Amino acid sequence: MKDLIFATNNAHKLEEITSITKAHFRILTLNDIGFSGEIPETSLSIEGNALQKAEFIYKRFSTNCFADDTGLEVDALDGAPGVYSARYAGENASYTDNVVKLLEALKGIENRNARFKTVIALIIDGQPYFFEGIISGKISDSPKGTSGFGYDPIFIPEGYQESFAEMPSELKNIISHRGLATKKLTDFLLNKVKEHSL
Ligand code: IMP
Numbered sequence: 001m002k003d004l005i006f007a008t009n010n011a012h013k014l015e016e017i018t019s020i021t022k023a024h025f026r027i028l029t030l031n032d033i034g035f036s037g038e039i040p041e042t043s044l045s046i047e048g049n050a051l052q053k054a055e056f057i058y059k060r061f062s063t064n065c066f067a068d069d070t071g072l073e074v075d076a077l078d079g080a081p082g083v084y085s086a087r088y089a090g091e092n093a094s095y096t097d098n099v100v101k102l103l104e105a106l107k108g109i110e111n112r113n114a115r116f117k118t119v120i121a122l123i124i125d126g127q128p129y130f131f132e133g134i135i136s137g138k139i140s141d142s143p144k145g146t147s148g149f150g151y152d153p154i155f156i157p158e159g160y161q162e163s164f165a166e167m168p169s170e171l172k173n174i175i176s177h178r179g180l181a182t183k184k185l186t187d188f189l190l191n192k193v194k195e196h197s198l
Helices: 011-021 046-061 095-105 169-175 177-194
Strands: 002-006 025-028 065-074 113-124 127-139 155-157
Touching: 002 011, 011 025, 011 177, 046 065, 046 113, 046 127, 065 095, 065 177, 113 177, 127 177, 169 177
Parallel strands: 002 025, 002 065
Antiparallel strands: 065 113, 113 127, 127 155
16 A cells, blocks of 8 residues: 655544545555654745645655645635734634634625635646645624634635534535645546556
8 A cells, every 4th residue: 555645634634535545555644754854934925835744844855645735715815814824813813712713804894705715736747736625704793613724714605604613524525625625636636546547
């Protein structure tokens, strides 16, 4: 079985991916490979950060690997918080701090259009590949629901009445930005296995 490093320690993301690829790949996390340092994330784009993380681990461990990065882009804020989604309200901001700041920034603004974007950067034998997942929706006026994390309580995906945080996680995982990017990644990996090129 092939090893593939996923540059994360997020158990939820790991489970999402291994549930699809487990017959063919052993996915190792940063904990599994004994890496506990900081991975630089200094790019000005989501793609750039995903690639920066994947390249960092590839160079250090010389093993095929992938990394993801996500941002919430709000039209009325010219795409902010975007690449700064995790630290929108400051370096050590909590999810709640970020939600409060975003609702404040959108107070009185009618255009609530937004999208989540995930990019996964995969490096196989030094060659990078990118997989993108986008879901459009609206930012609500107030938080609703208790599932999920981050901006979930204020993001209402297109075609739904409820926020991500009000949905069963199974549904969110299918329609979400990360779910869509993950599906593209796993289809690509399974194809490579079929072609015997991995
Ligand atoms: P990361 O790149 O996956 O760590 O995501 C960066 C930030 O975007 C997180 O700290 C969250 O605030 C936000 N975020 C990412 N994915 C989601 C999601 O699925 N729902 C809500 N917020 C998210």
